């Protein structure tokens with residue numbers, strides 16, 4: 001095994017694709033050569049779920065991943081009371097409940113997907129999935145996840161099963177807000193996010209026609225390994241995909257729908273034990289012991305303008321250098337807190353960022369606005385606690401006739417996205433866009449990943465579309481402002497010292513590294529344990545409420 005690993009060093013760094021892929025110890029992303037995942041599920045459980053309930057929920061969880069446009073990945077699902085109830089390497093992708101086996105999962109682990117792969121290629125040989133019904137009560141009721149029912153923590157089976165199927169396909173935990181692959185259990189996890197969909201369609205694309213972004217995250221001392229990049233689709237207001245930078249700081253976010261994007265960089269905001277051990281020596285505490293802060297890909301001049309890049313069909317756009325910073329995002333220039341100081345956005349739209357206190361407002365002006373106006377204020381999606389509201393006003397600050405504001409852009413399965421959207425029809429007059437923040441912050445308990453990732457600041461990204469245009473600025477290389485005093489880090493297999501790892505006690509699956517079961521002995525095969533969901537996060541929120549918000 002060691003000989004194999006040292007040979008593979010030459011192949012690194014592996015290309016980091018969109019979202020977070022499960023990596024081998026040596027940094028090879030895992031994949032199925034034939035992504036038609038056929039599983040056999042044994043429905044026996046101690047939660048009182050009937051066969052038909054298990055059939056319906058697991059069936060939905062698997063079919064969610066095969067119905068994604070742009071991917072050739074499919075699933076087929078078979079329920080059998082005689083299906084194997086163990087994770088042996090037996091040629092069957094087994095799904096079962098722990099009470100029906102000798103399996104004992106670690107405390108707090110809701111579900112576990114074990115992926116066997118070939119070390120020299122990353123090709124997956126088998127994936128088995130077990131649900132911990134010894135500790136948790138699995139239910140058939142949407143909204144039950146996290147509830148205490150009869151003294152046990154309840155989990156809506158479809159929520160956790162959807163997450164686990166992502167692992168079975170080779171996806172690792174994401175930190176994109178509301179993604180099904182977020183590492184903690186939450187209501188609504190059974191609904192795939194854009195990031196999840198981009199993930200599956202990038203690993204297993206059905207056809208071309210999509211585009212990609214690539215670049216390098218740098219500080220003063222070279223690449224910043226493990227920086228989390230998100231591609232924000234300005235046309236839809238959704239985080240299209242997230243990715244982690246390679247050890248040299250390079251990244252590629254693939255399989256993006258053609259359109260206009262902003263890019264945000266952020267430090268890895270939770271325990272590294274939640275993702276593949278390839279990343280285990282990440283440490284982003286370059287800022288007096290704190291992590292570097294969230295920042296947009298933008299010109300270095302501090303204008304507040306966010307670079308708007310257009311992703312074309314079938315092409316990869318090079319962004320050049322992206323430069324993180326220790327400084328809070330802030331509000332560049334004079335804060336536009338009145339109509340008199342309103343900051344101008346180009347006649348053809350654009351993207352701009354700011355930071356809002358509670359009960360505060362910022363104003364922007366569009367000259368001669370005509371056609372359809374769509375203003376999107378993203379905040380919650382970007383882990384900002386500001387509960388934003390965006391409105392279209394006339395140049396005197398009165399409501400613009402016919403304008404409409406959606407306070408929260410989305411609510412599903414108990415999750416609310418507090419981003420806001422306003423629409424209006426321009427007639428050639430100047431218009432004012434007002435972005436305001438509610439008198440109270442969105443509680444960290446409203447974020448699926450919880451406290452770990454929520455920013456201290458109420459930042460927002462305003463994307464303004466005028467008559468279908470969000471004036472693309474093109475790439476804006478940030479080499480001239482790369483001033484993060486980072487330390488060079490490499491992937492885990494290069495034997496990091498333990499004191500160079502991020503010691504954050506975030507949610508994660510670290511205990512599983514030495515968890516149940518030994519790797520199988522078949523030559524060349526390695527077992528990776530993934531898929532744990534820690535549901536005690538809500539309790540942890542309570543315990544940590546008094547802790548100061550971590551600035552990142």
Ligand SMILES: [Zn+2]
Nearest residue numbers: 530531532533
């Ligand atoms: Zn997981």
